[in-house]
Amino acid sequence: MRRWKKLIYVDICNTIADVNAEIEKILGPRPVPEEYFHPLVTDGFFLKHPEVFIDAAPFPGAAQSLHRLIKDLNSDIVYISARPEWAKKITISWLKENGFPDGDLILSTDKAAVAKDLYVSMAIEDAPFEIEKLKAAGIQVIVKSQPYNKKYGPRFLWPGEKQRSGRFFCSYEVK
Numbered sequence: 566m567r568r569w570k571k572l573i574y575v576d577i578c579n580t581i582a583d584v585n586a587e588i589e590k591i592l593g594p595r596p597v598p599e600e601y602f603h604p605l606v607t608d609g610f611f612l613k614h615p616e617v618f619i620d621a622a623p624f625p626g627a628a629q630s631l632h633r634l635i636k637d638l639n640s641d642i643v644y645i646s647a648r649p650e651w652a653k654k655i656t657i658s659w660l661k662e663n664g665f666p667d668g669d670l671i672l673s674t675d676k677a678a679v680a681k682d683l684y685v686s687m688a689i690e691d692a693p694f695e696i697e698k699l700k701a702a703g704i705q706v707i708v709k710s711q712p713y714n715k716k717y718g719p720r721f722l723w724p725g726e727k728q729r730s731g732r733f734f735c736s737y738e739v740k
C-alpha cells in the first residue's frame with residue numbers, strides 16, 4: 566500500500582454499485598425503503614445470485630467523480646467491502662470494467678477496524694451501522710444518499726443521479 570498519499574475509503578454496495586436495484590429485481594421492492602435490509606435476503610442469497618454483484622449498475626458519475634476527487638486531493642483509494650471472499654474476483658473485474666480508479670480491495674466484516682488500521686482520511690459509505698462505527702472510530706464519513714440513511718450526513722448524490730439535491734460531488738462535471 567502506498568502510504569505517502571492520503572487514503573480514501575470507498576464502500577462498494579449501494580455507494581458506487583446499485584446492488585439494491587438488482588436485489589429488488591429478484592425479490593421485489595423492499596417493503597420499507599427506510600430500512601437497510603431487504604427482509605427476504607437470507608443467508609446464501611448472494612452465493613445463489615452472484616449476478617447481483619456482476620450486473621449491478623454503477624451510479625452515474627461515480628467513477629468520474631472519484632477520479633476527479635483523488636486528483637484534487639492527491640489521494641489514493643482503498644475499496645473496503647463486506648462482500649464475501651468468493652466475490653473478490655467479480656468485484657475487481659467490476660471496478661475495472663466500470664472505469665473506477667485503481668485501488669486495493671479489502672473484504673472485511675469489520676470495515677471500521679480496517680479503516681482505522683489504514684489511517685484513512687475519510688470514508689464514503691451508505692450503511693447506517695457502518696457509518697456509526699466509522700464515526701465512533703473518529704473517521705470522517707461522507708454519506709451516499711439512500712432512503713435509509715437520512716439521519717446521517719453530510720449526504721450527497723453522484724452527479725448523474727436524478728435528484729440533484731445533494732452536495733459535494735454534485736459540483737463535479739461528468740466527463
Ligand SMILES: [Mg+2]
Nearest residue numbers: 576578579691
Ligand atoms: Mg454499502
